[in-house]
Amino acid sequence: MNKKLIAVLLIIGFLLTLGLAGCQKAEEKQQDGGKAEETYPSKDITVIIPFTAGGSSDVQARIVEKYFKEEFGVNMIITYKEGAGGEVGFTELAKSKADGYVIGGLNVPHIILQPLARETEFNIDSFAYIGQMVNDPQLIAVLKDSKYNTLQELIDDAKAKPGQITLGNVGTFSGHHIASLNFMNLTGTEFTLIPYKGAADQIVALQGGHVNAIMGNLNDVMRDLDKYKILGITTEERHYLAPEVPTFKELGLDMTQGITRLFAAPKDIAPEKLARLKEGFENIAKNPEYLKDMEKIGQPEEWKDGEKVYDDLKKEVETATKLLEEYDLLDKK
Amino acid sequence: MLADFLIGFQNALHPMNILIMSLALAGGIAIGTLPGLSATMGVALLVPLTFGMDPATGLLMLGAMYTGAIYGGANSAILINTPGTPSAVCTTFDGYPLTKQGRADEALFTALVSSVIGGVIGTIFLLVATQPLALVSLKFGSPEYFWMAIFGLTIISSLSEGNMIKGLLGGVLGLLLATIGIDPVTGHSRFIFDYRPLIGGITLIPAMIGFFSFAQVLTLVDENQKYLAEYSPNKGVIGKVFGHMLKFSKKNLLRSSLIGTFVGILPGAGGNVASFVAYNEAKRWSKNPETFGKGEIEGVVASESSNNATVSSSLIPLLSLGIPGSPVAAVLLGGLLIHGLQPGAKLFIQTGDIAYTFIIGLIVVNLLMLFVGFLGMRLFAQVLNVPSHYIATIVIVLSVIGSYAIRNNLFDIVIMIVCGIIGFITLKVGFEPGPIVLGLILGTLAEEGFSLSLLMAKASGSMFDTFVARPISAFLIFMCIMAIVSPIYVRVKKSRKNKLENA
Amino acid sequence: MSMRKINYIISTLILALCYFFWTDAAGIRPPAHIYPQTVIAITAFLAFALLIQSIFFPKALIQGKPFEGTKYNRVLTSIIATIIYYFALKTIGFYVTSFFFIIILTWLLGDRSIGLKVFAKLGVLGIVVMGLVYAAFKVFLKVPTPPGILF
Numbered sequence A: 001m002n003k004k005l006i007a008v009l010l011i012i013g014f015l016l017t018l019g020l021a022g023c024q025k026a027e028e029k030q031q032d033g034g035k036a037e038e039t040y041p042s043k044d045i046t047v048i049i050p051f052t053a054g055g056s057s058d059v060q061a062r063i064v065e066k067y068f069k070e071e072f073g074v075n076m077i078i079t080y081k082e083g084a085g086g087e088v089g090f091t092e093l094a095k096s097k098a099d100g101y102v103i104g105g106l107n108v109p110h111i112i113l114q115p116l117a118r119e120t121e122f123n124i125d126s127f128a129y130i131g132q133m134v135n136d137p138q139l140i141a142v143l144k145d146s147k148y149n150t151l152q153e154l155i156d157d158a159k160a161k162p163g164q165i166t167l168g169n170v171g172t173f174s175g176h177h178i179a180s181l182n183f184m185n186l187t188g189t190e191f192t193l194i195p196y197k198g199a200a201d202q203i204v205a206l207q208g209g210h211v212n213a214i215m216g217n218l219n220d221v222m223r224d225l226d227k228y229k230i231l232g233i234t235t236e237e238r239h240y241l242a243p244e245v246p247t248f249k250e251l252g253l254d255m256t257q258g259i260t261r262l263f264a265a266p267k268d269i270a271p272e273k274l275a276r277l278k279e280g281f282e283n284i285a286k287n288p289e290y291l292k293d294m295e296k297i298g299q300p301e302e303w304k305d306g307e308k309v310y311d312d313l314k315k316e317v318e319t320a321t322k323l324l325e326e327y328d329l330l331d332k333k
Numbered sequence B: 001m002l003a004d005f006l007i008g009f010q011n012a013l014h015p016m017n018i019l020i021m022s023l024a025l026a027g028g029i030a031i032g033t034l035p036g037l038s039a040t041m042g043v044a045l046l047v048p049l050t051f052g053m054d055p056a057t058g059l060l061m062l063g064a065m066y067t068g069a070i071y072g073g074a075n076s077a078i079l080i081n082t083p084g085t086p087s088a089v090c091t092t093f094d095g096y097p098l099t100k101q102g103r104a105d106e107a108l109f110t111a112l113v114s115s116v117i118g119g120v121i122g123t124i125f126l127l128v129a130t131q132p133l134a135l136v137s138l139k140f141g142s143p144e145y146f147w148m149a150i151f152g153l154t155i156i157s158s159l160s161e162g163n164m165i166k167g168l169l170g171g172v173l174g175l176l177l178a179t180i181g182i183d184p185v186t187g188h189s190r191f192i193f194d195y196r197p198l199i200g201g202i203t204l205i206p207a208m209i210g211f212f213s214f215a216q217v218l219t220l221v222d223e224n225q226k227y228l229a230e231y232s233p234n235k236g237v238i239g240k241v242f243g244h245m246l247k248f249s250k251k252n253l254l255r256s257s258l259i260g261t262f263v264g265i266l267p268g269a270g271g272n273v274a275s276f277v278a279y280n281e282a283k284r285w286s287k288n289p290e291t292f293g294k295g296e297i298e299g300v301v302a303s304e305s306s307n308n309a310t311v312s313s314s315l316i317p318l319l320s321l322g323i324p325g326s327p328v329a330a331v332l333l334g335g336l337l338i339h340g341l342q343p344g345a346k347l348f349i350q351t352g353d354i355a356y357t358f359i360i361g362l363i364v365v366n367l368l369m370l371f372v373g374f375l376g377m378r379l380f381a382q383v384l385n386v387p388s389h390y391i392a393t394i395v396i397v398l399s400v401i402g403s404y405a406i407r408n409n410l411f412d413i414v415i416m417i418v419c420g421i422i423g424f425i426t427l428k429v430g431f432e433p434g435p436i437v438l439g440l441i442l443g444t445l446a447e448e449g450f451s452l453s454l455l456m457a458k459a460s461g462s463m464f465d466t467f468v469a470r471p472i473s474a475f476l477i478f479m480c481i482m483a484i485v486s487p488i489y490v491r492v493k494k495s496r497k498n499k500l501e502n503a
Numbered sequence C: 001m002s003m004r005k006i007n008y009i010i011s012t013l014i015l016a017l018c019y020f021f022w023t024d025a026a027g028i029r030p031p032a033h034i035y036p037q038t039v040i041a042i043t044a045f046l047a048f049a050l051l052i053q054s055i056f057f058p059k060a061l062i063q064g065k066p067f068e069g070t071k072y073n074r075v076l077t078s079i080i081a082t083i084i085y086y087f088a089l090k091t092i093g094f095y096v097t098s099f100f101f102i103i104i105l106t107w108l109l110g111d112r113s114i115g116l117k118v119f120a121k122l123g124v125l126g127i128v129v130m131g132l133v134y135a136a137f138k139v140f141l142k143v144p145t146p147p148g149i150l151f
Helices: A002-034 A056-072 A084-095 A110-117 A151-160 A175-187 A199-207 A218-227 A271-286 A288-297 A306-326 B002-012 B015-033 B039-050 B055-080 B086-100 B104-128 B130-138 B142-159 B164-178 B196-200 B204-223 B237-248 B250-264 B271-285 B297-313 B316-321 B327-338 B345-350 B352-385 B388-407 B410-428 B433-460 B463-467 B471-502 C003-025 C034-056 C072-091 C094-109 C116-140
Strands: A045-049 A076-080 A102-108 A127-143 A166-170 A192-196 A213-217 A228-233 A258-266 A301-305
Touching: A045 A056, A045 A084, A056 A076, A056 A102, A056 A127, A056 A258, A056 A271, A056 A288, A056 B039, A056 B327, A084 A102, A084 A110, A084 A258, A084 B196, A102 A110, A102 A127, A110 A175, A110 A306, A127 A151, A127 A175, A127 A199, A127 A218, A127 A271, A127 A306, A151 A175, A151 A228, A166 A175, A166 A199, A166 B433, A175 A192, A175 A213, A175 A306, A192 A199, A192 B433, A199 A213, A199 A218, A199 B130, A199 B316, A213 A218, A218 A228, A258 A271, A258 A301, A258 A306, A271 A288, A271 A301, A288 B327, A301 A306, B002 B352, B015 B039, B015 B055, B015 B352, B039 B055, B039 B327, B055 B086, B055 B104, B055 B297, B055 B327, B055 B352, B086 B104, B086 B204, B086 B271, B086 B297, B086 B433, B104 B130, B104 B237, B104 B250, B104 B297, B104 B316, B104 B352, B130 B316, B142 B164, B142 B271, B142 B433, B142 B463, B142 B471, B164 B433, B164 C003, B164 C034, B196 B410, B204 B388, B204 B410, B204 B433, B204 C072, B237 B250, B237 B297, B250 B271, B250 B297, B271 B297, B271 B433, B297 B352, B316 B327, B316 B345, B345 B352, B388 B410, B388 C072, B388 C094, B388 C116, B410 B433, B410 C072, B433 B463, B433 C034, C003 C034, C072 C094, C094 C116
Parallel strands: A045 A076, A045 A102, A166 A192, A166 A213
Antiparallel strands: A102 A258, A127 A213, A127 A228, A127 A258, A127 A301
16 A cells, blocks of 8 residues: 555656656746847857658758857757658757847758648748758750760650650659659740659669669769769759750750758747848858868858849749649649 | 878877767767667767867767767667667678577677678778779669669568568568659649658658667567566677688678678768668578578678678768768768868868778778677666566657658658558568668668659650660669579579488 | 357457458458468468367366466556656656666566665666666667657
């Protein structure tokens, strides 16, 4: 009997601690909203990376981390929240406390397409944008010994054999997917799109001859340029990392598409904090040492301010919606 | 090349490097032993530390961490029936029964030696056959992956001890669980039944921790014995194990290491698939297959030598083609790039000294592991002297933090607890966790292989050409048929023999 | 409960599960529905086979009562403690909760003797284990632990 009593007491004590802790948490929250801190940042900033450790987003964040302390005087702590193509991490950021100590890396067009594809708990209005750091353009590549030498040859062949030419992508409702749809739409062709799980699988499939061509990222083909023929790149002007590759525009196709990596905070962040973050990230983005590191890892850097990012995102949502509707890929709800 | 080779040899044996490798190995073994802390995580955590190092030393540190973590999984698998990493699932099948029989140190030492041998064989292939093996890995397209997954599933028939139907059911339930989340082809969500957290899917590691660790804790609590198993250090264990392996395990070691090397080069497969295949083959070729699953040393040998052989071979696509074929290789790629090294064929041409230091260093790492692992083994075996209710509680704490740490996701703890409860009940009614976890491992591989092949078939206009008329596919189909037919053949033969003897 | 009865329950449960998955799979766009539907069909077939086997070939089953002798008390205590532990660590924080969890569950699963010595021993156990976990996870590995307001 006595034993049972003690056990019950222990459990009650435990629950009490729990309850107390809960109250404390509520108090903390109130204080937080009360007054703005004098110096920001005064403690380490957590950065949510919505992909696995070692992925391209992580490698880039690691480079930022190198210069972060110097700029902000506090550490940057990378937390990985992977899952569902980044959705888990995006959602986490959107729901985080907007106290300026949680920010995150976002990828475009993922944050545009996921809310279109399925019900999500975030959309582009859930974030306050700091700025864009990477713009990795899409391109179409084939193997070195492929019979296609120009983009036009590929287009002509696809027109002659609709649906019989395969084009490797990474994922569905991804940057690759939307770029491929846009390409097919503009040229009036029909490819069979093969959505690989990751860029590595896509490159294996191309090198092994399992797909005819890929819609890929510059970063992924950069490492072994002499194995491929890049038929065209979707940038405004020729790219500084691959100046010999013609742009789609030169070839008469009006499309620019890329995967961009940006940093953002939850929507309700205080404006002065956001301003500080913008300033700091811009300084990092223009640091020559940082630029050298980015070149080493082969990620095409391109700084774009947060406001401009948001304006462009809104436009992109419109075009993407139109495109997906055209191909009847949106679930009617 | 010879000059690079010699420089590499010299660098790898530098005392400072040896020291760093030993420390990283010890860390790796600890990470591998703890359920939930994976090799990928360990390597990723070390990457920032390499920034300040000379690239070769940094890479050696990462390699040592990787090797140690894959081996370390065996310790907890053998001692408390809880695989520390998914690659060690098959080690539990025979390792834990051995512990129950009081032969824990024998199993632990066998696992260590097998891991070392597997690791060395894998690394030799990395050294001499990188290019040809990389070309083989390119031959694997979606249809080949599909057939490989199917071949992997045939293993269930030999895994299920009691009721065959229950074994198969466990396997398909694993496949079904793996489909929850986002459809890889359409990008829409499915089977989440309007429950948001499921969108990320049922990930392998939390589920595995549940089915093995938490279910095992509940079993321990239910058994209510003072200690897990009897254990008294066995003085002659080194001689005994070496004697046994020299006499009986040579073929098994070689076969399992080759399987590990081969499966390791395929992006998408890894140590977990390799150990299942190797275990199955060891059982198939064994003279007494009925002892497998009941404490057969050869089972431990097969599982551990094959999973450590994948360590080096999984780096082959990265080092020769610049393609990260496994999660750990992806992390290593980041490390290489930050140091300004270009993976791919250029790595050997432009920075041959670093490449060879790394590869030869991996052999050194494996040899070092014999000593570091031996020290660790003694320490870990003390677990058996701890009362089992202490272990039960501590394993729950480790399972919780392990499932959380894999994705920093609280929902993964829920998955772990639910899988654990289900695992405990199903174990009672004759479902082994092995087939379920195998289904989970192979589920994504099978689905992706199937769906993408289907798209390829649509483009080429012929199902037969895409699925069957490819040399490797045809070979794998043949293997599948063999895997299904041969146990039946053996059974028929045996019963005939019995009849003859009785007559 | 006999194995036979248990098999009836299991097959029914799995068949129900298959039904739910099948209805959900109906909404998947082709050709992505083929794989999941095939898996569901095979699962349902095997569950049905188990049912048939249990009804008509009871000899093929391992006889005996699988749940006989189960110490429900201890198992349920562990499960409930773990569930409370999960909710507590979400709010309080990992380290503090784990410390109490180790003490409480170890005591509950042990011989439940009461005395200063026993609790001192458990307290030391909690401190040592959590110290090691802290050193390994926070200091050495820098793995984030579930955050809470305390620690």
